[in-house]
Amino acid sequence: MSTRAVIVGSGYAGTGAVKKLEEVAGNSIDITWISEHKYHLVLHEVHRCIRDPSIESDVVIPVDEVKQPDTEFIHDRVTNVDVDNRIVETDTQSDIAYDHLLLAVGSETAFYGIDGLQGHAHQLKGLDDAQEIHSDVKSAAESATQQNPAKIVIGGAGLSGIQTAGEIAEYRDDKRAPMEITLVEGLDEIFPGNDTELQTALQERLEEKGVNIMTGEFISGVDENVIYIGGSEDQDPTQLAYDTLVWTGGITGQKKSATLI
Ligand SMILES: Cc1cc2nc3c(=O)[nH]c(=O)nc-3n(C[C@H](O)[C@H](O)[C@H](O)COP(=O)(O)OP(=O)(O)OC[C@H]3O[C@@H](n4cnc5c(N)ncnc54)[C@H](O)[C@@H]3O)c2cc1C
Incomplete structure (x- = not known):
């Protein structure tokens, strides 16, 4: 069975990690990317939408434009991680298995x-x-x-x-x-x-x-x-x-x- 890396979050950390892993690991591992948003948000520019929400497309990059076709994307919110059994649970799925996990869920x-x-x-x-x-x-x-x-x-x-x-x-x-x-x-x-x-x-x-x-x-x-x-x-x-x-x-x-x- 191939190794599976799961990356949670489509901010700078999660998106950067997906891109880097695709670049260095090629097809040698399976990458699953999970985020509650179907896009990467250029967060440090989001204040511009306060003045003019119509510039949304300048600050939102759909995940399909970021990831390689082989990378699986799951649009969902992670609710639990069972570290003993190496399983991620989301709002709608309860058994996303991983070998390596990166939680890049940002701050509040x-x-x-x-x-x-x-x-x-x-x-x-x-x-x-x-x-x-x-x-x-x-x-x-x-x-x-x-x-x-x-x-x-x-x-x-x-x-x-x-x-x-x-x-x-x-x-x-x-x-x-x-x-x-x-x-x-x-x-x-x-x-x-x-x-x-x-x-x-x-x-x-x-x-x-x-x-x-x-x-x-x-x-x-x-x-x-x-x-x-x-x-x-x-x-x-x-x-x-x-x-x-x-x-x-x-x-x-x-x-x-x-x-x-
Ligand atoms: C208005 C503004 C201006 C800024 N300007 C600058 C700047 O000029 N320079 C600078 O260095 N920094 C700036 N920052 C800070 C910078 O944006 C953050 O440091 C950066 O976004 C952190 O990246 P991150 O990937 O760790 O988290 P985030 O960008 O917050 O990404 C977290 C991701 O995880 C997802 N997520 C969270 N919880 C879950 C869950 N349970 N399940 C699934 N997905 C989940 C979120 O939807 C999001 O996609 C600014 C921030 C703001 C708000």
Whole structure:
């Protein structure tokens, strides 16, 4: 019987592994590629879909255009790995046997237990997220007026937050939409920990685009209409009203990958 390698995930890691294995192993092993998406997503460009979802085909590459015909692709979600018996289980199949397994299932958004955040904020981890942010920003803009502009808040000023704020600002300008965009960062600088010149350049570009930047401000809670910032036993938190909140404040390992094995 030939050796079977199973690769889970069609992000950079999974897709790269499939391509490399096809290149080095040729026909000497059977490759099975499993992903919950039938495409490889160019995730570091997905923020562009926030401004314009019609560019989807620029950031989505169907797996059939990536893999060799001999590589088997299973469109499914892995739910369990039986490491003792070397078997992968999915939503619809329970016995995908493997000799070698690569779990390349990526990361998930970290909400740090901040009250109400997960329930009220968008995250940006996939195509669906970008499309949903677009749709929410659009409908907030449609019901806004010059006197009462749409209030869009982005929490977390790493690269994803900065790119999200920039795309929403471009959307606002393209559509001449009445909109206030605020980027809230817990640390004292945007793009924390990076080159000062770059931080300054990014800050200037965002401010030129009319993005309000709040640094040194930690989001401490969120409800349906208000973001609470800071606060302690002695001091009430500052309140920031919002229509759409996008949380790009951190990532963590996939909890499910820990429970898969
Ligand atoms: C807006 C944005 C901008 C970014 N910009 C940059 C940048 O400029 N430079 C940079 O270096 N990094 C950037 N990153 C980070 C970069 O995208 C990630 O580091 C990278 O995607 C990680 O690759 P990965 O393959 O490990 O995971 P992912 O790309 O997340 O892929 C995981 C894959 O596994 C699949 N999957 C998950 N669970 C299961 C399951 N149970 N069953 C089946 N399939 C499953 C998913 O559908 C997905 O296909 C950015 C990220 C974002 C969101």
